[in-house]
Amino acid sequence: MNQVLRDKKAIAAFVVPGLILYTLLVILPIVWSGYYSFFDGTAGMKNWAFAGLKNYGKLFKDKNFLNSLSVNMRYVLMVTAGQVFFGLLMALIFKFWVKKFGALVRTIVFFPVVLPTVAVAQLFAKIYEIQPHYGLLNSLLAGVGLESWVQPWIGKSSTALGALAAMDIWVAIGFYSVIIYGALLDISNEIIEAAQIDGCNGLQLFLHILAPLLRPILVTCVIFSFTGTVKMFESALALTGGGPGTATRSLSMYMYDTAFTYMKTGYGSTIALVIFLICVVGSRIIRFFDWDYRK
Amino acid sequence: MSSKNTRKLAEALKTVLIVVIVLVFLYPLFWMVTASFKQPTEFVSKPAYALNSGFYFQNYVDAWTRGHMSVYFVNSLINTLLSLVLIVIFSVTISFALTKMQWKLKGFMAAYFGFGIMVPVATTLIPLAQIFQKTGLYNTRTGLVLVYTASAISFSVYLITGYLRALPDEIIEAGIVDGCSIYRLMIDIVLPLMKNAIITVLVIQFFFKWNDLIYSMTFASKSSLKTMQTGLLYFENEFGSKNWGAIFASVSISVMPMLFMYLALNKAVIEGMTAGAVKG
Structure with a gap:
């Protein structure tokens, strides 16, 4: 019997094709990015030269990089906090307040999750629009007499990042609420009822009973949201194109411009590697808050 | 107010909240579909939240071909x-x-x-x-x-x-x-x-x-x-x-x-x- 499961030919047939593809197009590029980050100039051109750690030193003095880092981190904080907080809130509403049509309400809230990012961004661009005519948001504001609130939401630096974050939170609330709702269902009703008989109010019930039990899933949600938002690219590109100016230009977008518009392959790779490191180190740190997982 | 009335009010508020939530997630998509059937003049003459006055399929033809x-x-x-x-x-x-x-x-x-x-x-x-x-x-x-x-x-x-x-x-x-x-x-x-x-x-x-x-x-x-x-x-x-x-x-x-x-x-x-x- 083991003969069959030790069949070397079969193992090779099962693993090798995928392994080659994965190695060439996923692993090799990472190693390659690391190698490129020690070079200056455009790969394959005359100005391509070994530069040691110069690119890494340059990061700390590069205003554009520091700006993108700051934009990206503010976006991560806003969106991760928003997605997980509203996801949790929505899950609690599903569990305790939605009595009728529960499945229907969850289906509707989850709906935006399945929509393509670019389509959502095009839709929101029109919602936030002010020129040539008011978009949905501005026309609603004007319609209810809040004319003074009408503004170019994605056209000025002070509101663009917030408008982008609001869109990305809206899109993902359904995702996180369904996950957290699933975890809430796993908590036995007896525990909740016992707490209510003991006179717990809603807040106490949440802080002392639900929150500790939900912690592992919340940590997982934060990691999911964090790794998704560090990569910030598609939604920002499609909604604001990084603008106005550089107000919503993320690390990935800066890397993209550096490597593909300005053809600085080496420096672009350095930024690409920084994104990877933030992703790995960040999720390690967040995982630390899941005590059970560490054991 | 009796506690029964308070409870009724709370239930009503919850229902309103849930309706608002459903609208927040559904309305932008509903708006998108209605807007896709609007004629070019409708975008200028009416506020954005207005419903489409008819079904102008030319938009889909334009998108699909041109x-x-x-x-x-x-x-x-x-x-x-x-x-x-x-x-x-x-x-x-x-x-x-x-x-x-x-x-x-x-x-x-x-x-x-x-x-x-x-x-x-x-x-x-x-x-x-x-x-x-x-x-x-x-x-x-x-x-x-x-x-x-x-x-x-x-x-x-x-x-x-x-x-x-x-x-x-x-x-x-x-x-x-x-x-x-x-x-x-x-x-x-x-x-x-x-x-x-x-x-x-x-x-x-x-x-x-x-x-x-x-x-x-x-x-x-x-x-x-x-x-x-x-x-x-x-x-x-x-x-x-x-x-x-x-x-x-x-x-x-x-x-x-x-x-x-x-x-x-x-x-x-x-x-x-x-x-x-x-x-x-």
């Missing part, structure tokens, strides 16, 4: 379906070898395939561009499908090995005792049992591939190869920012496949999309 959505739609569909086939084949076979078969490098390979889950697309983009340029895969469908497949392997293997571990070894052993070859075993016993896992992978990867922008805008910039998302991104440049009707129509077209899949396979889609996080 906006090249027909080409982009077909490209997205072909790329997505081709890579889904490859993803399922590779991830099922790899996962089976990693869980049920006996070989020396098994543990190392499991970690090696797992590593890719953490990798951001941006980090692989520059070398990929170099690889594609050197091998002639730049601006080809083959290149795009290959990178779609490769980038999906880690996550799919992770999901399927999760299911396979829960599959009792006895079933496989029974198959072997009955004289199944390893390939028969895969096709006749493992595949049918993995139906749910495969559906999960298909749902998630359909979404990822249909949704892809960064790979396709980088590696398939030729207009005959552009996908739905790349086309949408540059739609305004080619079509003018004034033509709202056509923009809404093309956004609606790009949403359609996901919408139908979601309505038809509602439960499978929700379970599939959240499977990664729940298992994580």
Whole structure:
């Protein structure tokens, strides 16, 4: 019997094709990015030269990089906090307040999750629009007499990042609420009822009973949201194109411009590697808050 | 006020809140569909929240023909379906070898395939561009499908090995005792049992591939190869920012496949999309 499961030919047939593809197009590029980050100039051109750690030193003095880092981190904080907080809130509403049509309400809230990012961004661009005519948001504001609130939401630096974050939170609330709702269902009703008989109010019930039990899933949600938002690219590109100016230009977008518009392959790779490191180190740190997982 | 009335009021407020929530998620999409049927003059003469006065299908015709959505739609569909086939084949076979078969490098390979889950697309983009340029895969469908497949392997293997571990070894052993070859075993016993896992992978990867922008805008910039998302991104440049009707129509077209899949396979889609996080 083991003969069959030790069949070397079969193992090779099962693993090798995928392994080659994965190695060439996923692993090799990472190693390659690391190698490129020690070079200056455009790969394959005359100005391509070994530069040691110069690119890494340059990061700390590069205003554009520091700006993108700051934009990206503010976006991560806003969106991760928003997605997980509203996801949790929505899950609690599903569990305790939605009595009728529960499945229907969850289906509707989850709906935006399945929509393509670019389509959502095009839709929101029109919602936030002010020129040539008011978009949905501005026309609603004007319609209810809040004319003074009408503004170019994605056209000025002070509101663009917030408008982008609001869109990305809206899109993902359904995702996180369904996950957290699933975890809430796993908590036995007896525990909740016992707490209510003991006179717990809603807040106490949440802080002392639900929150500790939900912690592992919340940590997982934060990691999911964090790794998704560090990569910030598609939604920002499609909604604001990084603008106005550089107000919503993320690390990935800066890397993209550096490597593909300005053809600085080496420096672009350095930024690409920084994104990877933030992703790995960040999720390690967040995982630390899941005590059970560490054991 | 008596406590009974207070409770009634609270219930009413909860209902109002839930209605508001439903509106927040549904209304933008409803608005999108109504706007896609508006005539150009309606956008100017009426406020944006007004309903469409009729069904102006010309927007869809414009998007589909002059906006090249027909080409982009077909490209997205072909790329997505081709890579889904490859993803399922590779991830099922790899996962089976990693869980049920006996070989020396098994543990190392499991970690090696797992590593890719953490990798951001941006980090692989520059070398990929170099690889594609050197091998002639730049601006080809083959290149795009290959990178779609490769980038999906880690996550799919992770999901399927999760299911396979829960599959009792006895079933496989029974198959072997009955004289199944390893390939028969895969096709006749493992595949049918993995139906749910495969559906999960298909749902998630359909979404990822249909949704892809960064790979396709980088590696398939030729207009005959552009996908739905790349086309949408540059739609305004080619079509003018004034033509709202056509923009809404093309956004609606790009949403359609996901919408139908979601309505038809509602439960499978929700379970599939959240499977990664729940298992994580």
